[in-house]
Amino acid sequence: MLFISLVIFLVIKLSPSDPTAGLPLTIPPDVREKIRESLGFNDPFHIQFLLWLKQLVYTEPKFWMNKLWGTDFEVGQRMISYATRSPVMDLVVQRIPQTLWVVGISYIVGILIAVPLGIISAYKQYSIFDQIGTFISMIGFSVPTFFTGVLMILLFSVTLGWFPSIYDTTHEITDWNSFLFQVKQSIMPIMVLGLFNAAQISRYMRASMLENLTQDYVRTARAKGVKERSVVLVHVLRNSMIPVVTVIALNLPSVFGGALITEQVFQVNGLGQLLILAIQGGDVPVVQTVTVIFAVLIVLFSLIADVLYGMLDPRIRYD
Amino acid sequence: MVSSTLRQLSEDEKSQAGQAHGADNVLEVRDLQTVFETQDGTVHAVNNVSFALKPGELLGVVGESGSGKSVSMMSLLKLLPMPPAKILNGEVLFDGRDLLQASEDELRSLRGGDIGFIFQDPMTSLNPVFTVGFQLMEPLRIHMGMNKKQARARAVELLELVGIPSASDRLKDFPHQFSGGMRQRVMIAIALACDPKVLIADEPTTALDVTVQAQIIELVKDLREKLGMAIVWITHDLGVVAGIADRVAVMYGGQIVEYADVDKLYDDPRHPYTRALLKTLPADEGLRMERLVSIPGQAPNLKGPLVACPFAPRCEEAHERCWSANPPLFEVQAGQKSACWLESEDTAGAA
Numbered sequence: 001m002l003f004i005s006l007v008i009f010l011v012i013k014l015s016p017s018d019p020t021a022g023l024p025l026t027i028p029p030d031v032r033e034k035i036r037e038s039l040g041f042n043d044p045f046h047i048q049f050l051l052w053l054k055q056l057v058y059t060e061p062k063f064w065m066n067k068l069w070g071t072d073f074e075v076g077q078r079m080i081s082y083a084t085r086s087p088v089m090d091l092v093v094q095r096i097p098q099t100l101w102v103v104g105i106s107y108i109v110g111i112l113i114a115v116p117l118g119i120i121s122a123y124k125q126y127s128i129f130d131q132i133g134t135f136i137s138m139i140g141f142s143v144p145t146f147f148t149g150v151l152m153i154l155l156f157s158v159t160l161g162w163f164p165s166i167y168d169t170t171h172e173i174t175d176w177n178s179f180l181f182q183v184k185q186s187i188m189p190i191m192v193l194g195l196f197n198a199a200q201i202s203r204y205m206r207a208s209m210l211e212n213l214t215q216d217y218v219r220t221a222r223a224k225g226v227k228e229r230s231v232v233l234v235h236v237l238r239n240s241m242i243p244v245v246t247v248i249a250l251n252l253p254s255v256f257g258g259a260l261i262t263e264q265v266f267q268v269n270g271l272g273q274l275l276i277l278a279i280q281g282g283d284v285p286v287v288q289t290v291t292v293i294f295a296v297l298i299v300l301f302s303l304i305a306d307v308l309y310g311m312l313d314p315r316i317r318y319d
Numbered sequence: 320m321v322s323s324t325l326r327q328l329s330e331d332e333k334s335q336a337g338q339a340h341g342a343d344n345v346l347e348v349r350d351l352q353t354v355f356e357t358q359d360g361t362v363h364a365v366n367n368v369s370f371a372l373k374p375g376e377l378l379g380v381v382g383e384s385g386s387g388k389s390v391s392m393m394s395l396l397k398l399l400p401m402p403p404a405k406i407l408n409g410e411v412l413f414d415g416r417d418l419l420q421a422s423e424d425e426l427r428s429l430r431g432g433d434i435g436f437i438f439q440d441p442m443t444s445l446n447p448v449f450t451v452g453f454q455l456m457e458p459l460r461i462h463m464g465m466n467k468k469q470a471r472a473r474a475v476e477l478l479e480l481v482g483i484p485s486a487s488d489r490l491k492d493f494p495h496q497f498s499g500g501m502r503q504r505v506m507i508a509i510a511l512a513c514d515p516k517v518l519i520a521d522e523p524t525t526a527l528d529v530t531v532q533a534q535i536i537e538l539v540k541d542l543r544e545k546l547g548m549a550i551v552w553i554t555h556d557l558g559v560v561a562g563i564a565d566r567v568a569v570m571y572g573g574q575i576v577e578y579a580d581v582d583k584l585y586d587d588p589r590h591p592y593t594r595a596l597l598k599t600l601p602a603d604e605g606l607r608m609e610r611l612v613s614i615p616g617q618a619p620n621l622k623g624p625l626v627a628c629p630f631a632p633r634c635e636e637a638h639e640r641c642w643s644a645n646p647p648l649f650e651v652q653a654g655q656k657s658a659c660w661l662e663s664e665d666t667a668g669a670a
């Protein structure tokens with residue numbers, strides 16, 4: 001983890017970007033220099049890195065503890081974004097709900113579409129349903145989200161005018177109508193991401209079901225007089241879910257990657273957009289922090305995947 | 320409606336069968352023919368197989384690997400993957416009903432209920448993610464309408480019956496926590512769960528050591544007498560068959576080549592393949608053979624209908640006729656049939 005953040009740090013530092021480049025040209029060079037100094041931009045690399053690290057694991061937790069539980073820790077200089085001059089963590093916390101909303105719901109939508117699709121496709125292998133399903137998921141799989149996103153905007157916003165093309169993040173849910181609006185404006189980004197997820201997961205689901213349907217224990221279940229429905233939805237599904245659940249957990253971080261692009265297309269100001277703007281503006285602390293958050297997520301979800309695997313498969317037990 | 324016409328049909332069958340065997344058959348199979356339609360051709364796995372079982376009878380089925388023993392028996396309850404498998408022809412009469420014409424629901428109510436099935440491979444035949452208890456209680460709850468508690472009690476009873484120690488503790492264990500022999504016994508317990516009228520046992524004792532095997536055989540003998548269970552016992556072990564079977568079907572190339580009462584078969588084997596099989600029996604009787612492969616030559620190619628005797632290439636007594644036509648089963652004497660052209664002269668006609 002430390003290593004990842006160090007590498008990211010060096011990569012960003014090596015690129016010739018200047019946090020003051022975005023400031024108005026009228027600011028004289030010596031003021032510019034002062035600003036750089038105050039941001040700690042002129043310190044040696046390792047000092048900057050260690051400072052950032054200290055802020056991330058020491059200063060920030062104290063600040064949030066104070067805020068959440070009313071504790072009274074001494075809080076030093078918080079991590080400051082070069083571009084906006086506000087604490088990085090405040091930015092992140094502001095952006096997280098939008099991203100979670102879009103990513104989370106699209107993932108759930110994806111799973112809800114993918115699992116039944118995979119089951120039916122496998123059970124009725126080579127049927128029309130399976131072939132259409134395969135075709136659509138091939139498309140979902142291979143066409144990038146920015147393309148489907150733009151396509152959807154063209155179709156549903158520009159041509160049909162059903163949904164807004166731009167996600168209004170300042171929108172607040174106060175009553176039923178504003179909730180409906182929230183749903184309406186989320187539909188497209190969620191569908192774009194959701195379909196992408198569904199395409200992937202349904203392939204895994206189908207493959208896993210197919211493999212299990214030919215196993216000997218399926219014949220045993222049938223020979224016991226178990227209803228076909230239970231044979232498929234209890235005996236086979238339970239076995240097929242083991243690898244699929246793992247894939248679902250492992251894939252989640254990469255969905256954040258997909259969200260990055262989708263957020264850009266629909267102008268959702270979530271974490272992804274924050275990251276992209278920060279990269280463009282050379283805002284090192286923000287880039288650092290957001291990427292480390294992504295890295296933490298990846299590690300976290302692979303752990304979750306392992307735990308789930310152990311829970312679902314009785315043959316694997318961590319004693 | 321349907322069942323009454325089926326029953327009607329069965330009366331005729333029964334009277335016919337009655338002439339041959341003198342009692343009602345619980346299971347009668349006629350001219351069963353099953354093929355696999357694969358990418359490189361049609362595999363004729365089962366060719367015109369017929370046999371009959373009365374309550375309490377035990378039919379031993381022997382034959383080398385690939386001779387179609389498992390496929391024949393799985394065809395009875397349509398337990399084969401279809402496609403690729405396809406039952407082209409035949410009748411499977413159980414209690415007068417033709418199972419090949421029965422609806423999926425009717426079949427399901429028989430599977431695991433009146434007809435129990437023990438599969439060949441105990442290592443893969445149990446579902447790895449459910450407890451043995453769950454898998455054993457499933458048929459009880461489906462067919463006997465038991466609640467959880469009753470099913471549990473019966474499950475413990477069954478595990479004890481097949482000789483699994485501390486049965487009530489083991490119900491919550493998963494299959495991987497059992498040895499191969501133990502799993503085999505669990506499979507047997509599942510098949511016996513609902514006191515079936517017919518038990519089809521596909522090499523039920525191969526994974527067991529000799530003493531356990533003897534126990535299981537005793538158990539089966541016992542159940543036969545008590546419940547009048549009819550049994551089809553597939554095995555490679557001619558020694559076992561001699562000890563428990565009433566009748567034996569010797570299979571080769573997907574067909575029954577000799578079908579005889581057990582003493583007649585051992586005293587006077589008529590088909591050259593049966594004779595070859597018996598020759599491979601170790602002199603020290605009771606010794607187990609792993610596979611019946613010690614006969615020289617190759618197993619027949621089943622890609623295509625049989626136009627010659629499938630055993631001819633390996634037969635010492637093969638003559639011209641064996642290469643030009645596949646012999647039907649000839650009745651050699653009462654209670655013994657053999658599918659060999661050598662029998663055609665001294666018997667009046669084809670059976």
Ligand SMILES: Nc1ncnc2c1ncn2[C@@H]1O[C@H](COP(=O)(O)OP(=O)(O)OP(=O)(O)O)[C@@H](O)[C@H]1O
Nearest residue numbers: 355357362364383384385386387388389390391403
């Ligand atoms: N799914 C399948 N597709 C194609 N052919 C098959 C399939 N299953 C079985 N067969 C063929 O059917 C024939 C009979 O197989 P079966 O399993 O009945 O043999 P068996 O007598 O039970 O052998 P064993 O003693 O090894 O169990 C074999 O030639 C086999 O190749």
Ligand SMILES: [Mg+2]
Nearest residue numbers: 388389439521
């Ligand atoms: Mg077999």
